[in-house]
Amino acid sequence: MRVNRILLSSSLIVVALVIQVSVLARLHLPGAVPDLLLLTVLGLALVYGHVGGSLIGFGAGLLADLAPPADHAVGRYALVLCVIGYLAGLVKPESGQVRSATGPMAVVVAAAVGSTLLYAGVGALVGDTAARHVGLGGLLFSAALYDLLLAPFVVPGVMALARRAENDPLAENSSAKPPDLAAGWSSSGTGLRIGTQRGLRAKAARARVARAGRIKGVKRL
Structure with missing residues (x-):
């Protein structure tokens, strides 16, 4: 009871x-x-x-x-x-x-x-x-x-x-249920931030590759 x-x-x-x-x-x-x-x-x-x-x-x-x-x-x-x-x-x-x-x-x-x-x-x-x-x-x-x-x-x-x-x-x-950590994690914006950081890293990597190609092209000329 x-x-x-x-x-x-x-x-x-x-x-x-x-x-x-x-x-x-x-x-x-x-x-x-x-x-x-x-x-x-x-x-x-x-x-x-x-x-x-x-x-x-x-x-x-x-x-x-x-x-x-x-x-x-x-x-x-x-x-x-x-x-x-x-x-x-x-x-x-x-x-x-x-x-x-x-x-x-x-x-x-x-x-x-x-x-x-x-x-x-x-x-x-x-x-x-x-x-x-x-x-x-x-x-x-x-x-x-x-x-x-x-x-x-x-x-x-x-x-x-x-x-x-x-x-x-x-x-x-x-007597209520404990908070859902997964729901709280996504609602707090942490998942979005991680996705954004990954996108920025990918863009930075592509930019570095593009710069490297341009530099090599200049040397060839």
Whole structure:
């Protein structure tokens, strides 16, 4: 990943995690908690593609696993967001711009449901049965509803920032091709000068031959 991608993604992930832990998690809403971190990963994956989405998702999930007050096994949410970021990156628009909001909203709903199921499934493998006590159906519905309501305020802004970083003129100049030495050589006029010098030398040689012939002719007379 390029430096501008890493800096932008890291900044957005940290801000999203701080807001989620300090604000959204303390709202005590029924069911699930609005997942701002998931929406940020989705917005970046829809611009950077499946490779960038999986890397960003893994880093964001690992940071969430280590940030207090996390009470689950380290790497659990990293696996979830890595898979979600990869799958979301597969539906990246070819032009880089979304023409309709229907596609991203469908991705948000699918990601909210898929991440909840995957998180519960991984938890069942490691012995965490909290999803059964809360009710998986209620978690799926509330997660999809909260993320869908929050998505219009998060995903478009994240995608706009990511596209703007992709179109950074400094990044484009740094990744531009090196100058063509042959083109620069001919455009600078060096080739023309060499040709001119050769022509002058040839004329001087012919002039010397002509003078020599004239001198010999004078001696003969």
